């Protein structure tokens with residue numbers, strides 16, 4: 001009986017909790033309300049920030065803040081233009097560079113962006129530094145916009161409780177939400193294994209990431225070189241990020257297919273580009289040289 005009530009409850013929740021991912025239109029199951037996710041995420045973020053060490057490198061911090069602010073601006077513009085203004089109230093952006101050799105970065109629901117110095121070191125100081133940083137941050141903001149945290153915490157919640165005791169969980173939902181969010185984000189080591197994003201969520205974040213990078217005026221080709229760098233850096237430093245962000249040739253192939261289309265749809269038009277386009281296309285040509293033949297799109301970009 002208890003089990004049946006639990007199952008009915010779970011089904012009811014599922015029926016009311018199905019939402020659609022912005023930008024890709026995929027249906028997802030979000031069992032937790034946005035306000036609950038935001039509260040739990042903020043707690044998790046504050047606890048991380050308390051233990052984290054902010055970078056003392058003012059120049060590197062400024063670089064991260066600048067790129068993150070432009071990606072955040074693009075995300076807001078996109079939400080506004082696609083009739084999702086209501087979602088804007090959920091974002092109170094914060095941008096940080098923390099001193100940590102791990103190759104990691106994240107964007108919590110609500111727009112709390114953190115890049116680890118290890119990630120910035122991997123990117124290096126080349127001409128495509130900001131473009132690659134935009135690819136990382138765009139990808140992480142993509143997870144936030146697509147509400148992957150809610151989806152992942154919902155899956156965690158279901159896995160934790162199963163249908164039979166869901167009623168009890170609902171009675172004490174804020175605590176269940178907090179622990180599900182903690183496991184989904186894995187920021188507190190005490191919660192054990194980190195729950196990885198699914199392949200579907202990863203590809204979705206990749207796609208949204210290149211759209212945001214393009215809208216913000218960056219060269220989306222850098223997403224490819226970034227993941228190539230990630231794959232090549234197979235040291236233990238990559239372990240954490242790679243465990244939640246599995247890299248594969250499939251993802252790079254998908255990006256290479258999507259980038260030209262995204263640039264055409266979201267990229268700057270010739271009459272509005274001026275000098276910025278000239279320098280971007282030069283950069284794009286440089287980054288795609290190693291990938292073989294290049295063609296010129298109508299936006300003036302060199303695309304591979």
Ligand SMILES: [Zn+2]
Nearest residue numbers: 197202205245
């Ligand atoms: Zn990811």
